[in-house]
Amino acid sequence: QQQVKQSPQSLIVQKGGISIINCAYENTAFDYFPWYQQFPGKGPALLIAIRPDVSEKKEGRFTISFNKSAKQFSLHIMDSQPGDSATYFCAASRGYGGATNKLIFGTGTLLAVQP
Amino acid sequence: GAVVSQHPSRVICKSGTSVKIECRSLDFQATTMFWYRQFPKKSLMLMATSNEGSKATYEQGVEKDKFLINHASLTLSTLTVTSAHPEDSSFYICSATKLNIQYFGAGTRLSVL
Numbered sequence: 001q002q003q004v005k006q007s008p009q010s011l012i013v014q015k016g017g018i019s020i021i022n023c024a025y026e027n028t029a030f031d032y033f034p035w036y037q038q039f040p041g042k043g044p045a046l047l048i049a050i051r052p053d054v055s056e057k058k059e060g061r062f063t064i065s066f067n068k069s070a071k072q073f074s075l076h077i078m079d080s081q082p083g084d085s086a087t088y089f090c091a092a093s094r095g096y097g098g099a100t101n102k103l104i105f106g107t108g109t110l111l112a113v114q115p
Numbered sequence: 116g117a118v119v120s121q122h123p124s125r126v127i128c129k130s131g132t133s134v135k136i137e138c139r140s141l142d143f144q145a146t147t148m149f150w151y152r153q154f155p156k157k158s159l160m161l162m163a164t165s166n167e168g169s170k171a172t173y174e175q176g177v178e179k180d181k182f183l184i185n186h187a188s189l190t191l192s193t194l195t196v197t198s199a200h201p202e203d204s205s206f207y208i209c210s211a212t213k214l215n216i217q218y219f220g221a222g223t224r225l226s227v228l
């Protein structure tokens with residue numbers, strides 16, 4: 001019940017295209033769903049996050065879609081750029097990811113945006 | 116944002132030696148920090164939760180005596196890999212929470228020969 005399943009494992013998108021990464025969870029107690037971006041040899045950086053009281057959140061070219069009934073959420077990267085090439089991790093936690101709340105990470109998606 | 120600094124960024128050591136990794140919150144105080152381990156092209160695996168002034172909480176399967184965690188101040192947590200062996204080679208990452216957001220350090224690449 002603690003798992004967060006992520007797909008696809010890898011993704012190749014043409015410049016200007018839309019990148020879509022999906023995640024699914026089982027634990028209905030999760031109430032905070034962030035997406036992290038990681039470049040090689042670096043730590044993850046928060047990209048965007050959502051709580052289950054909304055179905056969509058948009059920040060610039062990045063959008064999270066959230067389906068509470070299906071226990072799924074996805075990241076959409078519009079107008080994908082070569083600089084977006086990185087590994088993306090979804091995550092989930094209880095308690096809004098606060099100081100003492102553990103993040104459970106998905107398995108990661110390696111995105112390559114071709115020029 | 117917030118800055119979490121990790122040191123060293125890379126360390127190579129001989130089998131049997133101990134290695135200490137530092138995690139600092141540079142512009143905020145963190146009563147709780149987290150330590151993760153990441154294998155190549157794999158996800159982050161939470162190892163332990165580091166609590167300032169008290170014992171760390173380890174995840175199931177993580178050896179407490181192998182991975183010693185000390186959180187002596189509100190801005191510093193350390194992870195010591197004791198008697199390191201080649202199988203301990205990995206990417207270790209810490210994080211600290213500010214205003215409900217976890218900020219990650221840049222990670223430490225440990226290679227045990």
